[in-house]
Amino acid sequence: MIKSYSKLIFVIPLLCGLKAAKAQDYSSILHVENQAQYLEEVKADPNKKLVEIKKYIPEITLDIRYATANNFMHRKMYQQARAFARLPVVMALKDVEADLKTRGLGLKIYDAYRPYSVTVKFYKETPDTNFVADPKKGSKHNRGCAIDLGLIDLKTGKDTDMPTGFDSFSRKAGANYAELPKQEIDNRELLKSVMAAHGFKVISTEWWHYDYNGWPNYPLLDIPFAAI
Template sequence: MKRFVLLALSVAISTVAFAQKYKYIDSSKVMGPDSYLKDIKAHPETRLVEIKKYIPEIALDIRYATTNNFTHQQMYGEARAFARLPVVLALKQVEADLKKQGLGLKIFDAYRPYAVTAHFYEVAHDTNFVADPRKGSKHNRGCAVDLTAINLKTGKELDMPTGFDSFSKKAAAAYMDLPKAEIANRAILKTAMEAHGFREIATEWWHFDFNGWSEFPLLDIPFSEIK
């Protein structure tokens, strides 16, 4: 979650970031494009894949490819969503389960390059809502998704406690001073996600980490370089 200024500036900043040392973390702890390609040659089952290609029916609202996010600036040059292959296969199962209830998933964000996480921290230093760049984010590992549930007939999002990327106390996963419908909808999403290997985080009802995320390295690869 961060703050580029214009799309052109965003691309320029990220390009430089991929080629230089990092401000908050030793560069040896972050895998760039060349190292990533070598790694997935040895372990193709862990590669980043485009979510929409594996789950064509899933809805996307990639907020950081627009100005409709907490920074009010465009973070990504492309409105695409990627995650590690095991994560996407698990999401496919979640989508299938929800479909039985007439529901589906809408993705706000998934894999996020490390440089973007570091930039988010400079915008909002509250690590309750943005990842500490000294540790990196599960998003940087391709093992976290930000999402909500939608009605398949109407395409509308179910009523939830807050919108995406809210810094309100109502965004907390266990916050209960809410309308019954919002609590119920949040529970539907949580139940479906946890049934397939995801865990919610305490501060954001929309954020789910995939079990085993610690086995995957931090990545700093622009979308355009993901094959």
């Protein structure tokens, strides 16, 4: 009995170790660029540069939730409250902001470029691919081509009424969910139409998540903000 128990003690850590290794080894099946590879890409094509959104659109509002504990992970995931995206993405966002300004509205950014390693952490804790990207495929956020955002009223500085808050894992967060007050639907649909006019597409499960139409041209990245 003691002999069998000792074998069990040995096997359980081994299995757990194999499981953990398998869970973390996503990058072995993907091309995820590090800083050196990224710099080579940018040298060959300046449009692949990650740029800070606030520097190109100073008037834009930031509410970087993953730099706080106010997110579904309930802890700080970013060390800096900053937002980056590929240069063409930011230039398209600049056009969106100008368009919205004529309507008395502006953008609030919740998240943009996300290092691949953070996506792995998200998935390990919440493996729901309706709301969290599968690391085996990577996220458009990891490519610097996805933006999480909402609308604000420029006069009041307050958020407009939307179906849910950011990062709500509910059916109401769906981009086409219909059982909502008219004002929430109108605001959501306005955001969808303006973003679409400038090259972005909303994903079906999250009204706040928009992918840049040119995302396939950009590789996955795992570069911390401090290194950009």
